[in-house]
Every structure is written in structure tokens, then in C-alpha cells.
Amino acid sequence: xxxxxxxxxxxxxxxxxxxxxxxxxxxxxxxxxxxxxxxxxxxxxxxxxxxxxxxxxxxxxxxxxxxxxxxxxxxxxxxxxxxxxxxxxxxxxxxxxxxxxxxxxxxxxxxxxxxxxxxxxxxxxxxxxxxxxxxxxxxxxxxxxxxxxxxxxxxxxxxxxxxxxxxxxxxxxxxxxxxxxxxxxxxxxxxxxxxxxxxxxxxxxxxxxxxxxxxxxxxxxxxxxxxxxxxxxxxxxxxxxxxxxxxxxxxxxxxxxxxxxxxxxxxxxxxxxxxxxxxxxxxxxxxxxxxxxxxxxxxxxxxxxxxxxxxxxxxxxxxxxxxxxxxxxxxxxxxxxxxxxxxxxxxxxxxxxxxxxxxxxxxxxxxxxxxxxxxxxxxxxxxxxxxxxxxxxxxxxxxxxxxxxxxxxxxxxxxxxxxxxxxxxxxxxxxxxxxxxxxxxxxxxxxxxxxxxxxxxxxxx
Ligand SMILES: *Cc1c(COP(=O)(O)O)cnc(C)c1O
Numbered sequence: 001x002x003x004x005x006x007x008x009x010x011x012x013x014x015x016x017x018x019x020x021x022x023x024x025x026x027x028x029x030x031x032x033x034x035x036x037x038x039x040x041x042x043x044x045x046x047x048x049x050x051x052x053x054x055x056x057x058x059x060x061x062x063x064x065x066x067x068x069x070x071x072x073x074x075x076x077x078x079x080x081x082x083x084x085x086x087x088x089x090x091x092x093x094x095x096x097x098x099x100x101x102x103x104x105x106x107x108x109x110x111x112x113x114x115x116x117x118x119x120x121x122x123x124x125x126x127x128x129x130x131x132x133x134x135x136x137x138x139x140x141x142x143x144x145x146x147x148x149x150x151x152x153x154x155x156x157x158x159x160x161x162x163x164x165x166x167x168x169x170x171x172x173x174x175x176x177x178x179x180x181x182x183x184x185x186x187x188x189x190x191x192x193x194x195x196x197x198x199x200x201x202x203x204x205x206x207x208x209x210x211x212x213x214x215x216x217x218x219x220x221x222x223x224x225x226x227x228x229x230x231x232x233x234x235x236x237x238x239x240x241x242x243x244x245x246x247x248x249x250x251x252x253x254x255x256x257x258x259x260x261x262x263x264x265x266x267x268x269x270x271x272x273x274x275x276x277x278x279x280x281x282x283x284x285x286x287x288x289x290x291x292x293x294x295x296x297x298x299x300x301x302x303x304x305x306x307x308x309x310x311x312x313x314x315x316x317x318x319x320x321x322x323x324x325x326x327x328x329x330x331x332x333x334x335x336x337x338x339x340x341x342x343x344x345x346x347x348x349x350x351x352x353x354x355x356x357x358x359x360x361x362x363x364x365x366x367x368x369x370x371x372x373x374x375x376x377x378x379x380x381x382x383x384x385x386x387x388x389x390x391x392x393x394x395x396x397x398x399x400x401x402x403x404x405x406x407x408x409x410x411x412x413x414x415x416x417x418x419x420x421x422x423x424x425x426x427x428x429x430x431x432x433x434x435x436x437x438x439x440x441x442x443x444x445x446x447x448x449x450x451x452x453x454x455x456x457x458x459x460x461x
Contacts, residue, residue: 002330004417005323008316012059018042025375033456034371034441036380045378046419048408051346052217053099053257053264055412058311061262061304068300077302078293084306085267088313089219089252090243092273095281096305097266097289098296100217100255104130106284107253107268110277111211112136112177119167120180120215121159122146122187125388127180127215127253129450132393136177141167146188147402149340149351154229156340157185157222158197165204173208181249182215183222187384189405190218190325190344192225195233195245202248214252216269219245220259220312221345224322238313251277258346260308261412265301321345324410324420331424337431339405346409349384350427353404355434361386361400363440363460369406369430372437377426381406387441388452 020028020043032038036049047054057065069075078096085094097103104127112118114135122142123131131138141164146156159181168176181201185191205212223241226233233241246252249271256265268285270278282292289296297305311317322345329343332350340349352369359365366383373379382388385404392399408423439460446455 002327002334004327004420005320007413007416008320009058009413017045019045020378022375025378029371029374033444034367034459035452035455035457036370036374036382037453039374039380043378044374044380046415046423047380048347048410048423049380049382051258051409051411052255053262054414055257055261055263056414057261057263057304058307058413061307061311064303064307065300068298068303070299073291073293075293075299075302077299077306081302081306081309084309085269088239088242088309089246089269091246091252091269091271093270093275093278093281095268095270095285095292096295096297096302097268097285099257099264099266100215100253101126101130101266102289102296103253103255103266103268105133105288106281107213107251107277108178109134110280110284111213115175116177117167117171117175118178118180119164119176121157121182121193122185123180124182124186124215124217125450125452127182132449139167142185142188146185146191149189149338149349149354149403152342154225154342155192155194155197157183157188157191157193157344159193159201161197161200161204164201168204168208168210173210176208176210178211178213179205180213180215182217183245184218184225184345186217186346188344189340189349189403190221190346191340192222192229192345194230195226195241196230198245198248211251212249214246214249216246216252216254216267217258218345219254220318221322223313224315224318225345238315238318242313246271250275256305256308259312260305261312262301262305262308265297265305266295267305321412324415327417328408328420328424331421332427335424335428335431337427340403348408348410349403349405350408351403352383352385352406355431356437356440358435358438359440361404362398363442364457365404365440366406367457368437368440371441372430373406373423373426376430377422379408379423379426381408383407383452390449390451
């Protein structure tokens, strides 16, 4: 029997959610052009679209909101955030920005331009977009086992280090503007990166004099997996693991809307105080985000973030947090539904291709399952597959993703065991009639970049 780890908190405020009927949902999703991003939030019962900015803040964070210092320059909330960043990550320079993609927008053009390449264990969609907006090309280099959802290996988020070195030599080290380590590896299913892998990647980068950036949205969940799964780190605290992990890189970009449990925020970190990047980051930040002591955030956001950075690394919170994903995974095992295994940190990536083996990648099996979940029970999820990946920037042809997932992203401290049971029950019901769903979707309109947020779809009859 699947075991649920009880919440290490109690509930102080509640938010009512609207119930809808299946008929209403059929109509609503059609009006939304079968794109779940087009639905109104209030028409969703359990919202697993993303774990980004959807967490519940603590009483300490809400108290911090009142204490936020709204000075334009040099607010005390900025210093509190800076000190928290220096303490937890061990970096000299901490730059607030309004979210993760803002960090990418500020930093990446300083490292990349036309003709250059960026290599990652796996790029998140906005990260890939900012590599391309800077004129460069993004290359994924994840370990092979990440591409097989049934292989249960402990660090499926790792970089393929041998392949990385081969790619560097193939393109020429001077052409590689940056190597990006995404921890945890979001697009591969929230899979962790090991300390050993990070160290090896760092050695390769040093050898060829290539800057190493951490895409650090899930720094805490990654550290929790490292503690549980990697022998050399099992006696270290989460904070020690985070600090050592970050010591191997030169910079980090972070969406603080994930592990730092705020509704809005992001960070850039630079390890060395004498890095020439710092002045350029400040300049870009002032142009795009705001003065460098607030970076597009209000003082109250800075204050909540300074607190959230620490709450995210609390070990009993992390045990409960990862426990929620593991609970869903155990129930899916019992039901014979396959997912990226072992389950990752921030959610469950259900193998939609396995559920709909007869639907080809260009009819978007991940999107098929996402739409079915909404119709079945008002659950909102998203495709992490060929629909999200989009078209080849050169040939404009539909790319085939390594996997066709439907992602159940779990917001932090928001849903209870009964909600999670409701989700699994819906998946089981869909699996039972999966063979009756014969065809997928076609795109009737799409924007040139990051299309999955806005595209219009229709079912193929
Ligand atoms: C969410 C995320 C981003 C982008 O951050 P936003 O805050 O959504 O702009 C970048 N990289 C990873 C790995 C992410 O999960």
C-alpha cells in the first residue's frame, strides 16, 4: 500500500474551489482551443499545470510581506535577501530579478551570441528560448537512461560527460559560450543530478575554460535526492550539499517560484566578487528589470524570498514534499501506469506514449492525456513532449521529443492526500478507456516561439 508522509504544518487559511460537471468542462476546453493554458484558473478543480509560483507561503513569509522595505534603492529587504543568498549558496554576488526567465534574459546575452552554442543536461523551455534569442543554439546532452522512463536509476538528470567533451571538441571550445546544469532536470522529469556528475562537468568546463551556470530552480529538491541516494553525501546536511553543489559552478540563474516557495521572484548568482560579469549584470538588470537592489520585485517580495530560501531546505518539509510525488508514484505502480521512474521531485511525469501507444508524436499524446484529465475530473496538467518542444528553428519541421509526458506538477504545501487520490483515480479511469481514444490533436495556429503556451489545437476526427 502506498504510504503518505503527513504534512509538517497545519492549515490556517483556506481557498474554496469551484466544482464543474463533465459537460461544462467539455465546453470549456473546446472554447480554450484545447490548450490548458487558455482555461480560466477558476474553472479548474485541481491545478497541476505547474509548481511555479503556486506554493502556499508560510506565516513567517506573510509576516515578512508586512515588513517589506519598499525603498527604491538599498532596501533592508534587499540586504536580507542578499545575505540569505550568500549564506545558502556561498556566492559573493546575488542579484534579484522578477523570475527565472528574467535571470536568463539578463545573463545569457553576456555569454552567448550568433554562432555560439550552449550545452545543457537538458534545457528548460524558456532557457532554450533565451539561448536562441541571444542568437546561439541549445544542445541537450542528458545521460541515455533519462530517455527510458522504465529504467530506475538514481540520477537520471545527469549530464553525459563523455558526450559533453565530444561535443566541445566537435564544435570547438571557443564556440561553447556556456554549459548549463539544470538541477533538478525539469524536462527529464524532475530527475536529480549527482554531486559526482556536477564535479565531473565542472572539471570538463575548467579544462576548456567554459563558464558553468546552474539553472537552479530546484536546488533544494536536488540536494534532498543527493542526500538520500549518494553515498558520499549521506551524512551532510541539505545546506552543506547545496553549498558544495554550487561551489562547482561560476554562476547560477534561478526561478525562485519553485524551491524558494514564493509566488514571484528569481535570482542570479555570481561566485566571485571580482568577476567582470557583475557590472554587466547590473547594467542589463537596470535596463530590463529595475535598479539592482530590487530587480523587478517589490520590497515585500524580496523579504518573502529571503525567508523562503531557508524554508525550502528544511529536511522535514522536503521529506513531505518528495513524499507526495512518491505517494502518487506508488499508487500508479499499483495501477500499472508508467511514468518517469523513479519519480522526480516536483511532480509525476506520466508516460502518455505508453498509455496511447497508437497515437504518434506529431498528434501529441502528452496533450491528449492532459485534455482527458481535464474532461475527466477538472485536473489541469501539461504536455512535456513534442507539443512543448516545437519545431526545428532551421527547417521549421515538428521535432520528435525523447519522451511524451503529461506532467502532474505538485504545488508546494497546497494539496492534501485526498486531492492526490482524486488525480490517481482519474488517471486509472482514463487508462481503462485509452484504446477508445484513437487520434490526437493538430495545431491550427501557433506563434513562432514557446508555442505551447498559446497555440490553438483541434481534435483530429
Ligand atoms: C521555471 C524554470 C525556469 C524559468 O523560470 P520562470 O520563473 O518560470 O521564469 C527556468 N529553468 C527551470 C529549470 C525552471 O524550472
